Amino acid sequence: MRIVAALGGNAILRRGEPLTTARQRDNLSLAARALAALADAGEIVVTHGNGPQVGLLALQAAAAEDGRPTPLDVLDAESEGMIGYELELALRNALPGRSVATLLTQVVVSLDDPAFTRPTKPIGPVYGAEHARELASAHGWDIAPDGDGLRRVVPSPEPLRIVELHAVEALLAAGCIVVCAGGGGIPVAETGGRLEGVEAVIDKDLASALLAEQVAADRLLLITDVAGVLLGFGGPAPRLVRETSPDELRRLSLAPGSMGPKAEAACRFVERTGGTAVIGPLEGCGGMIDGSVGTIVRRTGIPSLRMPR
Numbered sequence: 037m038r039i040v041a042a043l044g045g046n047a048i049l050r051r052g053e054p055l056t057t058a059r060q061r062d063n064l065s066l067a068a069r070a071l072a073a074l075a076d077a078g079e080i081v082v083t084h085g086n087g088p089q090v091g092l093l094a095l096q097a098a099a100a101e102d103g104r105p106t107p108l109d110v111l112d113a114e115s116e117g118m119i120g121y122e123l124e125l126a127l128r129n130a131l132p133g134r135s136v137a138t139l140l141t142q143v144v145v146s147l148d149d150p151a152f153t154r155p156t157k158p159i160g161p162v163y164g165a166e167h168a169r170e171l172a173s174a175h176g177w178d179i180a181p182d183g184d185g186l187r188r189v190v191p192s193p194e195p196l197r198i199v200e201l202h203a204v205e206a207l208l209a210a211g212c213i214v215v216c217a218g219g220g221g222i223p224v225a226e227t228g229g230r231l232e233g234v235e236a237v238i239d240k241d242l243a244s245a246l247l248a249e250q251v252a253a254d255r256l257l258l259i260t261d262v263a264g265v266l267l268g269f270g271g272p273a274p275r276l277v278r279e280t281s282p283d284e285l286r287r288l289s290l291a292p293g294s295m296g297p298k299a300e301a302a303c304r305f306v307e308r309t310g311g312t313a314v315i316g317p318l319e320g321c322g323g324m325i326d327g328s329v330g331t332i333v334r335r336t337g338i339p340s341l342r343m344p345r
């Protein structure tokens with residue numbers, strides 16, 4: 037069985053935690069131990085988020101470069117390297133004897149994507165209103181509300197094609213667990229046969245769905261910090277959706293910056309490939325393979341989950 041497991045940013049940095057290397061390393065080590073439960077199921081591709089990290093790298097770069105901004109594609113690549121290294125190390129330690137390889141991954145987007153005129157993707161820390169406005173005018177950022185504060189927002193175009201697809205296939209064929217498409221990958225535009233980096237951050241759930249489709253995965257696992265899709269989320273008695281179809285899932289109105297993209301990613305993968313997607317928690321994520329954990333998304337009329345080959 038071929039599995040694409042998309043690791044939520046909360047597994048790398050929990051809400052409200054300061055972004056320190058030590059904290060990130062501890063969290064990734066816990067995440068790797070949880071992901072190890074998937075290793076016997078077959079070929080594994082791991083993707084991950086980068087929202088807090090890419091924003092922090094932008095601040096560090098601005099300080100070092102005397103205020104001149106470093107392009108976001110370069111920061112995306114830095115975050116893929118930084119998180120990929122820590123995750124690869126942790127996976128090797130959690131799974132002695134398994135090969136793990138991290139791949140910088142470029143993802144083609146269209147320069148005509150309406151996202152470029154409407155930045156929506158929050159990156160970096162949450163700031164108080166005054167501090168956020170100061171930073172926005174100093175760096176030319178767009179900012180938008182997030183929880184109690186404000187965050188920088190950047191364009192998040194649709195992922196269209198994974199550039200390194202053949203390299204991912206080759207690494208899987210060589211028996212590696214592949215860490216790739218971190219933070220949704222590095223956005224690039226294709227003009228006249230040439231690739232060029234683009235200032236944006238691609239949604240990692242949508243990039244993971246595209247990757248899962250393009251590597252013909254059997255399962256797409258969207259791993260996060262909740263039991264799955266909850267009805268009445270935030271209310272007194274939330275209820276887990278155990279199993280659903282893309283049509284049903286699309287009818288729920290889910291939060292655009294968090295559960296929404298996961299549901300959309302699951303729907304796209306299931307609709308386009310006939311495979312199964314599962315949205316569920318990091319702890320016990322092994323149960324997302326046999327269907328005992330999370331929200332299972334599949335086409336209606338498809339019999340229950342097969343156990344791994």
Ligand SMILES: Nc1ncnc2c1ncn2[C@@H]1O[C@H](COP(=O)(O)OP(=O)(O)O)[C@@H](O)[C@H]1O
Binds near residue numbers: 260262266290291
């Ligand atoms: N209907 C819902 N069911 C479950 N979680 C939801 C729902 N709506 C919003 N959420 C939020 O979605 C979060 C997961 O998405 P997100 O914060 O983007 O995490 P990740 O880093 O895993 O991508 C949960 O922690 C929860 O706060």
Ligand SMILES: [Mg+2]
Binds near residue numbers: 044045293294
């Ligand atoms: Mg998210």
